[in-house]
Amino acid sequence: MTKTVENVADIIDLGYLQAIQDSLGRIVGITTALLDPQGASLTKPTNLHAFCAMMQASEKGLPMCMGVNAGLIEKNIATKEPAVVTCANSGLKTAAVPIFLGDRFLGSWLIGQIRMSNLDEELIERTAVNAGLSKDEAKKNFESLPVISAEEFENILSFLVTVSKTLVDMVEVNDVLDRRNTELTSLTQQLDRSLHTFKSFIDCTDMGAYLVDFHTGELIMCNDTYRRLAGIEGKDIKGLTCFSLMGFKEFCSFCPKQKLVDEDGRPTGPFGWENYNEIVDQWLSITSRTIPWVDGRLVLMTTFIDITARKKQEEHITYLAYNDQRLCIPNNVKLFSDVNEAEGDSYMICLNVQGLRKINDAYGRDVGDGLLHNIVDWVKALPDSEIEIYRVEGGEFAILAKGYSESEAMKLAAKIHERFDEAWVVEMSEVRQNMYAGAHLGVLKTPRNFESLSALLDTIERVMSFAREDSSFILFDDEMNANLEARIRFEIELKACVLNGMQGFSLHYQPIVQVEDGRWVGLEALCRWESPRLGAISPVVFIDEIERLGLIDILSSWVMDEAVRQIKEWHLDEIPGFVLDVNLSPLQLRDRELVPKVRAVLEKHAYPPEKLSLEITETAEVNFDGTTLDMLAQIKETGVSLSLDDFGSGYATFSNLNNLPVDCLKTDRSFVKGIEKDAFLQQTVRSVVELARAAGLLTIAEGVETESQRLIMVENGVDRIQGYFYSKPLSVSQLSLLLDRFVA
């Protein structure tokens, strides 16, 4: 803030003005003094001549002089211009220059009494009287006054005007200077504060920070963390360069100077990078930027954060995401990214270790893992280069052979396959034991662009299913792949239709005919599916697929419900001896809910249980063990009868017949085909029918197409016949017209 100017002393040291006054006095010999607004002297009057002393010492003279001065000041204030008067008593000239700061009157420069011309005798006399002196004494005093010309007087006056103005100007200049000073002070304070804040900020973070001269690398400032990182704790940083601390070359290779300044050397945006130091096993995240420093220099500000912990965590997470924890090899997620990224020729060998579940069940998971470890170690030790083994899941592995030709990949697969002929040595309760495992291998050309991990897993699953079906060692070629893709599309469509209320499904019914009189005594419900895209699909195909998709329960429930409803609608259940045959999938014999479900359908439609027969088939999976026999007994308890379907198609064992809780035996179509010319087949059929009779079972011959076949079957004692000879499976509308065939 500018201080208030009360008088001239507030503008300038009065000593300067005194000096000006004194010089004037010496040069021109006149009397001057600086008066404050009240007329009191601020400076010591210069050249007080004997005349003034005379006047001021006399009773009348002093008020006279004072009156003249007061008049001058009054005039000054009124006009703001220099005032000049001639004293009526002494005839001498007196002048005053006012000093105004705007409207504020700060005082006057006074020029004392000046003799302009030769003395007037009369005036001398009057003055002598007023001063109470003799005329001679007065004359002497008058004569001591300097005589100056009018021109000299004007010069002095204008000099004083200039000095006065300058004094006022000085106030303004001072004002400006003061303002500047204040600004400067506050800026400096701010700067101090910022610097302080900056210092304490960088000191209290656990981030390392330093500031260097951009051109020389000389350290200007750094914090404790940086000192620790750079190993200069407690050292004076004077003379040190950051570059000397971390190696200038190393620094520039990470953070080239051109990243920090533009072509004109002006600061550009920050540049950050991560740096790993092997020696101390440390990761740093480093950010550098140039800024103009307070002193105008370009400085480089660099911060470091120790991100070792984060990096380690990331590495660990990545490791977990990409590796199998039990076997310590890459997992299927890693396989997915590697297969998709593989370039050029490469092959994926899918390996399925057989019998793992049995080993796990019998000896525990650790032994199973031990076996897998052995296999993995063996594959890893193969001299073949560029191969990597991944665990897909369970006992499934994938071996990626990069840069392999087809024959090389097949050779490798053969080598792996052969190894499985030998035993694997597994540590078991501290005993080393030989263990044998089987292997299915499928070789697939890669890269393929798998859209998702599940797409990859599905493909591996398919490759493995091809491998299981065809042989234990196959090349999954383009044709298979085309089949595979068709199969996948088919599956998706089929699944959607089943889940969408059995869309496109219907039932056909094939008559079962009494041999004696040709009367229709039963119907087998047979499922049909019209694919929206592919048209009619054989149940042999879609039933299998639905079983694999785990949807067979939905289909079976629908078939049973729909067939029973239809028979009811036709009133066929009212015909004595009529039987509706419905097929059961072998998988359903494992379903604990099967019996309640059957009961529910019967109740829902008030259908007589003895008019329903469920057809079951003996397969590799269902071999009528205790649990299955239990289930069959429960079905029988509901009053529903059971038929053994496809008898003689492969798995059925004659000896079982006596023990099975079935009521009816349906001989397979293969018994009929070519029977006319096959005496052995005829003999077999005869034995089967006799066996069935002995066990009290009804016999139905399926697949009878010709009259001669019919005759042979009848001759051999078959009770009923189901075949094209009588009728193909019929649609609902076809059968609706033939219902009278059931009436005796």
Ligand code: C2E
């Ligand atoms: P299946 O249970 O053995 O059914 C008899 C099959 O033999 C039917 O084939 C029928 O059309 C066919 N057939 C009957 N007589 C003759 C003949 O004289 N000559 C020839 N060449 N074939 C004859 P379809 O309808 O194609 O069914 C095939 C299989 O699909 C069935 O064999 C059965 O295993 C399964 N299936 C059909 N519908 C269902 C169902 O609703 N549920 C279950 N689980 N399986 C079903």
Ligand code: CA
């Ligand atoms: Ca059947």
Ligand code: CA
């Ligand atoms: Ca059959």
